[in-house]
Amino acid sequence: MNKLSKNTKKINILLDGKEVEAQEGENIVELAKRHGIDIPVLCYYEGMGECLGTCRVCTIRWKRHHVSACTLKAEEGMDLTIETEDLKDLRKALIELLFVEGNHFCPSCEKSGDCDLQHLGLKLEMTVPRFHYRFNNRSINFDADKILFEHNRCILCKRCTHKFEDDNGERVFAFKGKGSNLSVEMNIERANGLSEELVDQVVELCPVGAILKKGKGFDRPIGKRKYDE
Amino acid sequence: MTNKKSVATISLAGCFGCHMSFCDIDERFVDLVELVEIHKSPLTDIKGFEKRVDIGLIEGGVCNDENVEVLKSFRENCDILISLGECAIMGGLPALRNNIPLKDCLEEAYLRVPTTPHSQNIIPHHEDIPKILDKVYPCHEVVKIDYFIPGCPPSADSIWIALEALIKGKEPQLAGVMSYD
Numbered sequence: 001m002n003k004l005s006k007n008t009k010k011i012n013i014l015l016d017g018k019e020v021e022a023q024e025g026e027n028i029v030e031l032a033k034r035h036g037i038d039i040p041v042l043c044y045y046e047g048m049g050e051c052l053g054t055c056r057v058c059t060i061r062w063k064r065h066h067v068s069a070c071t072l073k074a075e076e077g078m079d080l081t082i083e084t085e086d087l088k089d090l091r092k093a094l095i096e097l098l099f100v101e102g103n104h105f106c107p108s109c110e111k112s113g114d115c116d117l118q119h120l121g122l123k124l125e126m127t128v129p130r131f132h133y134r135f136n137n138r139s140i141n142f143d144a145d146k147i148l149f150e151h152n153r154c155i156l157c158k159r160c161t162h163k164f165e166d167d168n169g170e171r172v173f174a175f176k177g178k179g180s181n182l183s184v185e186m187n188i189e190r191a192n193g194l195s196e197e198l199v200d201q202v203v204e205l206c207p208v209g210a211i212l213k214k215g216k217g218f219d220r221p222i223g224k225r226k227y228d229e
Numbered sequence: 230m231t232n233k234k235s236v237a238t239i240s241l242a243g244c245f246g247c248h249m250s251f252c253d254i255d256e257r258f259v260d261l262v263e264l265v266e267i268h269k270s271p272l273t274d275i276k277g278f279e280k281r282v283d284i285g286l287i288e289g290g291v292c293n294d295e296n297v298e299v300l301k302s303f304r305e306n307c308d309i310l311i312s313l314g315e316c317a318i319m320g321g322l323p324a325l326r327n328n329i330p331l332k333d334c335l336e337e338a339y340l341r342v343p344t345t346p347h348s349q350n351i352i353p354h355h356e357d358i359p360k361i362l363d364k365v366y367p368c369h370e371v372v373k374i375d376y377f378i379p380g381c382p383p384s385a386d387s388i389w390i391a392l393e394a395l396i397k398g399k400e401p402q403l404a405g406v407m408s409y410d
């Protein structure tokens with residue numbers, strides 16, 4: 001839940017030209033949702049605390065700049081543009097970039113139907129990315145006992161590196177490399193020490209099919225998955 | 230007959246699943262044959278283009294030189310060309326080989342495979358056998374494609390909705406019926 005404190009100052013801001021009441025410092029994604037505007041999000045999830053702002057899929061316009069709504073906090077007099085055709089297309093382009101940068105073979109992916117990236121592609125009506133498929137050479141890490149790490153599908157959202165710890169409060173995943181060589185490294189010893197519950201948690205936390213539980217595979221038929229209608 | 234639209238279909242590097250899904254439009258075939266005549270297609274076994282066609286449906290990506298040739302002939306002979314399914318759109322499962330050097334793929338498939346009899350472990354090559362390309366290419370990287378129907382295979386509903394719209398000269402609206410798997 002987006003917590004709105006009683007003590008927070010009430011302010012007025014403009015969402016697509018319409019004046020709405022907000023609380024000072026309120027998260028813009030949640031504020032927009034409260035007023036019936038659905039800003040697409042990928043790295044963001046409700047109740048996550050400090051936002052990551054990595055995927056930029058929630059891009060909106062403020063003072064003629066493109067900003068990520070998830071990291072923006074409500075201020076008096078803000079005038080935000082959200083649902084224009086050009087912004088919708090920009091958000092779609094960001095999703096398309098993620099599809100061509102990784103190797104997303106949805107028909108053979110265990111996360112298909114439960115995947116936030118796939119769901120957004122369909123929601124934003126992507127039939128084909130406008131960019132060339134790169135078919136980047138990425139690997140799969142089978143070294144851990146309970147977790148399989150599929151680099152082909154990782155979108156480098158930082159959820160696992162910044163929002164997940166083992167029972168000792170230690171991070172299990174970290175970023176390695178720079179630029180196009182950036183990838184997530186898994187600490188095998190710590191990954192092997194995770195309880196079944198924590199493994200389930202991190203698999204659920206990953207928005208795509210990059211962190212998978214070994215031995216689980218496809219456990220529900222089409223029609224019974226998270227985003228199936 | 231004369232004012233009916235014409236449709237041609239082909240499977241390149243695909244599994245015929247998209248064609249099977251096309252057949253899943255079931256009783257709507259009765260409506261379809263009122264609206265179109267199916268010309269060159271594995272469904273009719275008509276081999277060549279004898280006339281210009283309104284709509285061409287391409288299943289499968291481009292994995293060999295014959296696929297390139299066939300795809301180009303579809304582009305030349307069809308007013309509207311549609312990539313049907315994930316393989317046509319992005320290479321699909323055959324494109325899983327795109328990160329493996331072609332030499333390794335061929336050696337694994339024909340030389341190192343345990344089921345090849347020892348005396349026959351050769352990589353097949355003959356002028357009549359299409360030459361395999363270095364990678365599997367999405368169709369729109371080879372010719373201009375006008376519309377895309379995603380899915381593996383695309384649902385019968387999405388194929389029907391797209392076809393019906395295009396036959397009637399409208400833009401296909403696939404929101405809510407398409408999938409990537």
Ligand code: SF4
Pocket residue numbers: 103104105106109110111112113115116117118153208209210
């Ligand atoms: S991670 Fe999501 S988008 Fe990528 S292949 Fe799997 S289902 Fe498709």
Ligand code: SF4
Pocket residue numbers: 153154155156157158159160161173184205206207208210211
């Ligand atoms: S593994 Fe998953 S959670 Fe971690 S950065 Fe990649 S996509 Fe995000």
